Amino acid sequence: xxxxIETKKLTKFYGKSRGIVDVDLSVNxxxxxxxxxxxxAGKSTAIxxxxxxxxxxxxxxxxxxxxxxxxxxRILQNVGYLPSEVFYYDxxxxxxxxxxxxxxxxxxCSKRIKELSAALELDLNKRVEDMSxxxxxxxxxxxxxLHSPRLIILDEPTSGLxxxxxxxxxxxxxxxxxxxxxxLFSSHILSEVQRICDRVAIIKDGRILxxxxxxxxxxxxxxxxxxxxxxxxxxxxFSVPGGSKIEISGRSVSFIYKGDCNLLLSKIxxxxxxxxxxxxxxxxxxxxxxxxxxxxxx
Amino acid sequence: xxxxxxxxxxxxxxxxxxxxxxxxxxxxxxxxxxPFFLEGYGEIKKIIASFPKEFAGALGLEMAVLFSFEGFYGxxxxxxxxxxxxxxxxxxxxVFAREKRAKCLDFILTKPRSRRNIFAVKLLSVLLVLAAAxxxxxxxxMLVYSLNGGKDGRFFLAACALFFTQLMFMSAGVFASxxxxxxxxxxxxxxxxxxxxxxxxxxxNILEDxxxxxxxAPLKYFDPSKLFMNGSFGAKxxxxxxxxxxxxxxxxxxxxxxGDAQSV
Numbered sequence: 045x046x047x048x049i050e051t052k053k054l055t056k057f058y059g060k061s062r063g064i065v066d067v068d069l070s071v072n073x074x075x076x077x078x079x080x081x082x083x084x085a086g087k088s089t090a091i092x093x094x095x096x097x098x099x100x101x102x103x104x105x106x107x108x109x110x111x112x113x114x115x116x117x118r119i120l121q122n123v124g125y126l127p128s129e130v131f132y133y134d135x136x137x138x139x140x141x142x143x144x145x146x147x148x149x150x151x152x153c154s155k156r157i158k159e160l161s162a163a164l165e166l167d168l169n170k171r172v173e174d175m176s177x178x179x180x181x182x183x184x185x186x187x188x189x190l191h192s193p194r195l196i197i198l199d200e201p202t203s204g205l206x207x208x209x210x211x212x213x214x215x216x217x218x219x220x221x222x223x224x225x226x227x228l229f230s231s232h233i234l235s236e237v238q239r240i241c242d243r244v245a246i247i248k249d250g251r252i253l254x255x256x257x258x259x260x261x262x263x264x265x266x267x268x269x270x271x272x273x274x275x276x277x278x279x280x281x282f283s284v285p286g287g288s289k290i291e292i293s294g295r296s297v298s299f300i301y302k303g304d305c306n307l308l309l310s311k312i313x314x315x316x317x318x319x320x321x322x323x324x325x326x327x328x329x330x331x332x333x334x335x336x337x338x339x340x341x342x
Numbered sequence: 343x344x345x346x347x348x349x350x351x352x353x354x355x356x357x358x359x360x361x362x363x364x365x366x367x368x369x370x371x372x373x374x375x376x377p378f379f380l381e382g383y384g385e386i387k388k389i390i391a392s393f394p395k396e397f398a399g400a401l402g403l404e405m406a407v408l409f410s411f412e413g414f415y416g417x418x419x420x421x422x423x424x425x426x427x428x429x430x431x432x433x434x435x436x437v438f439a440r441e442k443r444a445k446c447l448d449f450i451l452t453k454p455r456s457r458r459n460i461f462a463v464k465l466l467s468v469l470l471v472l473a474a475a476x477x478x479x480x481x482x483x484m485l486v487y488s489l490n491g492g493k494d495g496r497f498f499l500a501a502c503a504l505f506f507t508q509l510m511f512m513s514a515g516v517f518a519s520x521x522x523x524x525x526x527x528x529x530x531x532x533x534x535x536x537x538x539x540x541x542x543x544x545x546x547n548i549l550e551d552x553x554x555x556x557x558x559a560p561l562k563y564f565d566p567s568k569l570f571m572n573g574s575f576g577a578k579x580x581x582x583x584x585x586x587x588x589x590x591x592x593x594x595x596x597x598x599x600x601g602d603a604q605s606v
Contacts, residue, residue: 058602088605095452098602121454129606131445147344148453187449 046109048073048195048226049094054103056089063089064250066103071228076221078241078258079230086250087230088128091199094228095125107195121149124193128200130184132172138183139168142190149191160186163216164209177204185213189220196220196227202236214240235324238265267305270298271312271320284311345450345460349437349467356436360429361475364422364504365482371418372486376411383409407571411490412497415483416567419500420543422479423507423561428536430472430508434515435532437464438594439525445606457599465591468512476505496573500566503575507564510583511535513590520594523604557582 049071056063064086071077081087092098094105096116105112107119132141139157146153161168164182172183181204188196196217202210217240221227231237237244238258245255269287273279273295280292286303295318301308312320386405407413441447450460483501514535518525525531539561546559556562556579563579 092603092605095448097448097451097605099600117454117456117459120452123452125448125452127448127606129445131606132449133440133444133446144344144348145449145453148455 046073047071047106048108049077049228050104050106050109051090051094052104054090054093054105055101056093056098057101062086062250063098063101064093064247067247067250067252069245069252069255071226073226074221074224075242076217076227076229076240078237078244079228079247080232080234080237080244081247082232085232085247087232087247088199089250090247091125091197091228091230095120095123095197122194124188124191124196126181126184126188126196126198126201128203130180132180132183134173135171136173137169137171138166138175138186141172141183142168142187145187146190151191153190156190156192157186160189160216163212178206178209181205182209185216189216192220192223192225194225196225197230198227199230200232201229202231202233265302265324267301267308268298268323269301269308269312269321270296271315272296272318274316274318277316279315282311282315284308345455345463346467346470349440349464350471352440353433353436353467353471357429357433357471357475360425360432361478364425364429364475364479367422367425368415368418368479368483369486371421372411372415372483372490375418376414379414380409407567410570411487411492412494412500412570413567415487415497415500416565416570419504419566420561422504423564424536424540426504426508427511427539427561428532429475430468430511431515431518431535432528432532433471434468434512435519435525435528437468438516438519438598439522439528442519442604443525443528447603448605451603458595461595461598465516468516472505472508472512476502476508479504494570496569500569503564503566503569506575506583507561510560510563510586511539513587513594516594517590520597560586 047070049069051067051069054067054069055065067086067090069090079087079090089098093100094107094112096112096119099113108122110119112119136144138161142153142157142161146157157168160166161182164185166179166182166186170179172180175183181201185201188198198217202213205213217227217229227240229237229241238261241258243255243257244261246253275295277295279295279297282292282297283290284299284301285307287299287301287308290297290299308322383405386409390405408417441450451457480498480501484498487497487501515532518531518535522531539559543556543559543561546553546556546562550556560583562568563583564575569575
């Protein structure tokens, strides 16, 4: 399988500030590749370097086998990009903006504009500046996909979209992927990446910590568990295999858990429970517990 | 072509307003004010004649130039120049800072166009609009001149002086758009550039006797009065204008094509 995106020791510094350091990425044709890391980890820097919006300090970045800086114009003919925050020209209706966007590609995109905006329930005759954040994002999605790009780069694409629209959006992306498009999906929300991606690269402090298949990541998924027991109960001696960072405060217990969920539930079930909460830990928490040792697994 | 069409369409209304305004200024000055001004020339000549001979000679010559149609045009066109400088800077800032102001630089820079191409097309759009506006301005000026029976071949060059001046201020506008981190107001920034140049011109007028050169006053580089008095704008000032244009545009081009695009 050929690599659509390939970077070797890609490094970007903003003056003395770190952007990304020695990033090695390889995204294969036809895959949905997740790029995950906490805010400030370097996801957007990597994406902006790939798109030629910023210039690398050192290393190599190629898309479709072409150099991202020297052959940027040719690369962008087949790339669709959705930034994390969407801003467009003032005093333009959505349809005017999308037609202007379409005019950069040597193809008729009018049918696609109609299809995509219908799927996203987007009013094309409304001025972009008068739209809500979610609707602006929809305009961004349509303008990123209207030319049926071979590579779709999404930087935190779901912010501002309601859950129903997120579902539609993921369906759209899957459809684009089925058409043959490769997708680079950046996010700081683990569940989003798990939901749609084949492989994922985890980035922290500008460096790629690990690249793995989603199935591998799911095997190692941590849960953030907290529960409260009834007033008469005592939880001072609570422990569970696979639990870490157990904190007991009065009748409440919280900890990070990795392991068999049945075991977890049976352990908690032994106590007279008032309330239980099992959530996905934030990425920061995963990094704290999973990558404590400078990127090496515990 | 799409960027060119987009930019020209966006500038058209403003450019039309500026063009009509500058044409009106020149019509009002040359067809409205000049005849009244000319009426007082007889009285002024009598007053000058009462001055000492040497002084009266020099002053009389200056007055003769000022009271000529060409001389008065030079005097009146200074105000058109201030106006034109602001409009040229405004057009350039509006075009080159459009994405920066709307925070959508990513939009245009992720389209399959090289930054060189985008810069060149944007510049071309400003030049075309300025050229179109100046064709109207020059045509009206020539018409007004011919209605007054003017025959001096240099008048055409004098009428073109606005365009030459605007090229400098357009370059300054491009420079400001590319190098300033934030442009809050197009008109505010353009007015600051224009009035800054106006203040430098006023300073050069005050210091004219002590320091006759006016390199620091670009609004005077293409002064039509100097053209009618000396036969040329002055090679050194034309050279200065070329340096300003080349350096401003060159530095802006380099920054636009090689600089990191600010993220929002």
